Amino acid sequence: MEKFETIITDVHENERIDKVLPSFNEEWSRSQVQDWIKEGLVTVNGKVVKGNYKCKLNDHIEIDLPEPEILDVLPEEMDLDIYYEDSDVLVVNKPKGMVVHPAPGHLTGTLVNGLMAHCKDLSGINGVLRPGIVHRIDKDTSGLLMVAKNDFAHESLVDQLVNKTVVRKYKAIVHGVIPHDKGTIDAPIGRDKNDRQSMTVTDENSKPAVTHFRVLERFKDFTFIECQLETGRTHQIRVHMKYIGYPLAGDPKYGPKKTLDIGGQALHAGVLGFHHPRTKEFMQFEAPLPADFENLLNKLRNAN
Numbered sequence: 504m505e506k507f508e509t510i511i512t513d514v515h516e517n518e519r520i521d522k523v524l525p526s527f528n529e530e531w532s533r534s535q536v537q538d539w540i541k542e543g544l545v546t547v548n549g550k551v552v553k554g555n556y557k558c559k560l561n562d563h564i565e566i567d568l569p570e571p572e573i574l575d576v577l578p579e580e581m582d583l584d585i586y587y588e589d590s591d592v593l594v595v596n597k598p599k600g601m602v603v604h605p606a607p608g609h610l611t612g613t614l615v616n617g618l619m620a621h622c623k624d625l626s627g628i629n630g631v632l633r634p635g636i637v638h639r640i641d642k643d644t645s646g647l648l649m650v651a652k653n654d655f656a657h658e659s660l661v662d663q664l665v666n667k668t669v670v671r672k673y674k675a676i677v678h679g680v681i682p683h684d685k686g687t688i689d690a691p692i693g694r695d696k697n698d699r700q701s702m703t704v705t706d707e708n709s710k711p712a713v714t715h716f717r718v719l720e721r722f723k724d725f726t727f728i729e730c731q732l733e734t735g736r737t738h739q740i741r742v743h744m745k746y747i748g749y750p751l752a753g754d755p756k757y758g759p760k761k762t763l764d765i766g767g768q769a770l771h772a773g774v775l776g777f778h779h780p781r782t783k784e785f786m787q788f789e790a791p792l793p794a795d796f797e798n799l800l801n802k803l804r805n806a807n
Contacts, residue, residue, distance in 0.1 A: 511562040514707060518696070520547065521554035524566070525699045526708070533699055539566060576605050581617030586788045591656040591780050592649060593622065593635075596790045599645040599767060604633040618650060625650070626657035637661060638735060643753075643767025645793050646673070647775035659780035664735060670776030671732040673740055674719070674792060676769035676799065677749040678759060681726045685717040688743040692736040701756060702738045704746045712736045714743045722803040725752060741768060752799075763799070771796055 507527070515523045524536045524545070536545075536554075543551045544567045547558075558564075584596035597603065597614055604615045618625060618635060625635030628651075635650040637660045649669075651657035663669045693709030695701040704712075713733035720727040726749065730740050741757045744750055750758040754768035763769070776787030792800075 505568040507566040507568055509564050511558045511560060511564065513560060514696075515558050516560050517557050519554065520545070520552060520556045520558055520564070522699060523558055524564070526694055526696070539569070542569075544569065576610055576615065576619065578620035579611065579616040580620045583614075583617050583621055584790075585621070586647065586790065587786070588622075590624075591652055592660070593618070593652060594647055594649055594775065594788050596647055597640060597645060597772075599643055599793060599795070602642045603639045603648070604636050614648070622652065624652045626652065626654045628654055628657045638664060640772050641738065641741075641768070641770075644673075644770045644772060645790075645796070646772025647788055647790050648772070649775060649777060651780075656780040660777060663777055667733055668778065670774060670787060671735070671772065672774035673730045673732070674771045674773050674796070675728050675730055675740060675744070676752040676763075676796075676803070677726050677728060677744050678724065678752060678762065679726065679749045680721050680724070681718050681728065681749055683718075685715070686747075688712075688714045688716070688747055690743060690746055692739060692742055702736065702742050704742060710734070710736055712739050712743065714740055716744075720800075720804075723807050725803055727800060727803075740770060765795065765799060769796060769799060 509527060521533055521537050521540060525531045525533050539545050540554045546565050547556060547562050585593065586596055587594040602609065602613045605613050615634060615636065627634060629636055635652060637649055637651050637657060640646055640648060649660055651660055690704040690712060691706060691709035692702050692712040693705045693707055695703040711734060715731045716728050718726055718728055732739060741751050741754055745757040751768040751770055752763045753765040771792055774789050776785065778785050
């Protein structure tokens, strides 16, 4: 059984232990940690505690991590919108509402299930739950994703993401009327210490994040923009636009309570460009806005 150990610093002093522990590993959910605590797998200074235990400075925390559950991810026939495919890479247009990869308790209906049925050869670098997945977009974000069909391609594409040579442009509708035509948001993003399921702009345990945006069209109470990612942090565009006061329309997590009821944020990953891992040729693809996004734009135009 693998063991995890840590010492509490002033950053997490007086916080509940079931809130603190997920911040050490983004794969750990709060409910999972609470189960470990109930099973007596978590000790503080050698003693079993409850989930509401408030951490103290210099507490020594140990977790006897249970053996990972063997998950059986099965191929599922799907009508995937494939934009490009060869023996190394595949580019697919993910619809809104589809989860990219399986997770415990959610093993079916994901893009990975469909990819496994479509092609038998996917890179194994990210393991059984995320074969071939180089980068992700949120469930309610539509648009283009690159998929690696072998480990050689996977490593090349990840290197390009790290070196910021991948072109990723998104279309979005945000609350408010942005007065300037373009801008750059350079603000570090980390997990929100008050809500471990959310990200926020913070200097604590954060990573650099840069988003460039330009205005495409202005409406009475909204703005249609294009964003280009320089980095790829979790929920980056959603967090950055909220940070500057223009949250995404329809965003249930980062938007205002009174927002457009469109089943999730108005965000589409429309342009994806990268160098082919083997030929080194630069390839760029563009996916048009989905119908519901276009319908929303037309409603905003008519309301002006």
